[in-house]
Amino acid sequence: MFQSVAHLDDVVYRRLARSHSKTLDTTMPALSRAADYSRLWMAIAAGMHAYGGRRSRRAAVRGVASIAATSLVTNQVFKRIRWRNRPDHSLVPILRAAERMPTSSSFPSGHSASAAAFATSVAMENLPAGVAVGLLAGGVGVSRVATGAHYPSDVVCGFAIGAAVAAIGAKVVPPVAPVLDESQQPTQFDLPELPDGEGLAVIANDRSGVDQENTVVDQIREALPKARILTFGEGEDLVEIADKAAKDAVALGACGGDGTIVAVAEVAMKHDLPLAVFPGGTFNHFAKDSRILSMDDAFEAVRGARGTKVDVATLNDEIFLNTASIGTYPEFVTEREKLQRRLGKRIAAVVAAWRVYRAAPRVDMKVDGRPVTAALFFVGNGEYLPRDFAPAMRADLSDGLLDVRILKSDKRGKRPRLAWATLTGTLERSGIYERMAVSKLDVQISGNKILISRDGEVDPPVNHIRFGVLPDALTIYQPDSPTL
Known part of the structure; x- marks a missing residue:
């Protein structure tokens, strides 16, 4: 069996190595180098975490964690089991050949293992992103053969190892279900319209969250110029401020962390007013589960005048939302x-x-x-x-x-x-x-x-x-x- 695999390896490798293609000569070395030390996947993860939504951020964290575990397993376990020489890279055209040939065992491909681990992990949390990353991971695997760094079976086994590590990771920390059925979509209805924020009183903790060039309060003022914004400082009674603001408001808004949100929510319930949630805190748990993932989502909600009802939990005489x-x-x-x-x-x-x-x-x-x-x-x-x-x-x-x-x-x-x-x-x-x-x-x-x-x-x-x-x-x- 091993001889058959080795023979097939040699046949496929020689055919790919001897193929003449300007596209391969240009793309394969660049793709292979980009994946050195997992730099390609780290860059993608950084972009997903910085600019993606909630699922993209989870996918990025899971992907990076899987790469770390896969690299350890591949280099410290599988590459030590059996030594395999690298293929004859002299068969590869000079323009396509890897600039730096690794000195470790050819089996398995570490680049391919990391690529599969990252792609599989991303797909578990965000399937569309995972498909795109998977295509790129497949390209990295091909590039390792095309540049003379590995035999095809090295790449295939690397893919298997990376996918297996990602699957084990999903057992340890299960991914969140990626798709919601219709029964999990909230029932919505019309709420009072607030053109440019008119009639909206926002109680804001301007010190919440992380430092930004433009504070969340500035963003609200710009997006909803007719909204009345009341900020509170240390020692001030948040509930008293909200209670006074509610008396002549059409709706209340809360901007800050979860502590601010729950305090203003209690006042909104008391006055039977709808609440606009602005994610101005660090973690914004309630805002995210309310499907307000960003300030833009909050502005869209207010302008669209649509809403839903949510449960409120009680603890003795107090309430909590999370x-x-x-x-x-x-x-x-x-x-x-x-x-x-x-x-x-x-x-x-x-x-x-x-x-x-x-x-x-x-x-x-x-x-x-x-x-x-x-x-x-x-x-x-x-x-x-x-x-x-x-x-x-x-x-x-x-x-x-x-x-x-x-x-x-x-x-x-x-x-x-x-x-x-x-x-x-x-x-x-x-x-x-x-x-x-x-x-x-x-x-x-x-x-x-x-x-x-x-x-x-x-x-x-x-x-x-x-x-x-x-x-x-x-x-x-x-x-x-x-x-x-």
């Missing part, structure tokens, strides 16, 4: 956000959960009367995807459900089991992890009161928490036919 957590989960959130910019949200979540879990935290509680010892306790307003402990997004903000996730701390061998379940993608079925979707929940803490995190803000310690859902309690402006 998530709440009990006990050690605030520590996990803090650790995750330290790592998030470098690793991406879901990979950072896995690392942060492991670090917090190593400290063996324990919170004894009764969940609807059932004793539970939890390491992490998460409650989401609506069901999140994926269904492990790295929730990324919600497809439906009006499902009437609380997404409850518990990582237990009362099981033997919990650390090895956590590692194994994470690596094999079986956490959802593991005994150390519990997930449920309910409309209400009663939690009684055993012992001392503990802190609660609610939409990024830490509330005073309590020992009894009642969670619930107010269905379709908040009306928001939303672009027509929105996407995630």
Whole structure:
């Protein structure tokens, strides 16, 4: 069998090497050099992350992570298994031959492995982008043969290794479902028209998010010149400002982080006004799940005068729009956000959960009367995807459900089991992890009161928490036919 493969390799290689084509002489060396050290894929990932949407950014992070893992496996494992000499590059035309011939084993092709890993990973999060990158990856594979660096089988095996590493990565950190069916599209209706923002009162935290040449407030003023914008500073009562503004407004707007959004949302509910969400924070969780992915989306929503209703979750006498957590989960959130910019949200979540879990935290509680010892306790307003402990997004903000996730701390061998379940993608079925979707929940803490995190803000310690859902309690402006 190996002799047959070697013979076929030699035949295909010689035919390609001896072919005369100005196109091959021009494109193949350039494409091969561009893929050296994965520079081509890094450049594409940087562009996707900087200028792409939500799925493109996830695809870029997943692709880069897969390249790192693939390079390690290819160079430190497969290239050491069996040495293979490089093909006779003297057969290749001088103009097409690789300028720098690698000195490592020809088998397998590292360039091809990285190309396949990146393309496969991108396709998992963003199929159209993945198809385009896949065509480019195929070109890189051909270029490695055309320039005399590899035999065809080296490239084919490299592709297989890269795709396999990407598939394993998808088990560890599952991609978010790329397509929404019609049942997951929000029901929209007409809202009050706000020509140039007239009748809109925007409560803005101009200090949110990252430093920009033009602040988000400046962008709102330029796009909606008739809107009334009220900024607040440190020590000022946000709710009081919003309450006064609501008395003569047709709609309220909130610009800032999730803490600002939830505070203004509560005032909008009180006055029965629709809310325009402007993503002026760092993470903008609620805005993204509301399908407001950019300031342009927010402006389109206001100008289009279309909207939808979303659920609001309750925690005792307070509300939250995204998530709440009990006990050690605030520590996990803090650790995750330290790592998030470098690793991406879901990979950072896995690392942060492991670090917090190593400290063996324990919170004894009764969940609807059932004793539970939890390491992490998460409650989401609506069901999140994926269904492990790295929730990324919600497809439906009006499902009437609380997404409850518990990582237990009362099981033997919990650390090895956590590692194994994470690596094999079986956490959802593991005994150390519990997930449920309910409309209400009663939690009684055993012992001392503990802190609660609610939409990024830490509330005073309590020992009894009642969670619930107010269905379709908040009306928001939303672009027509929105996407995630």
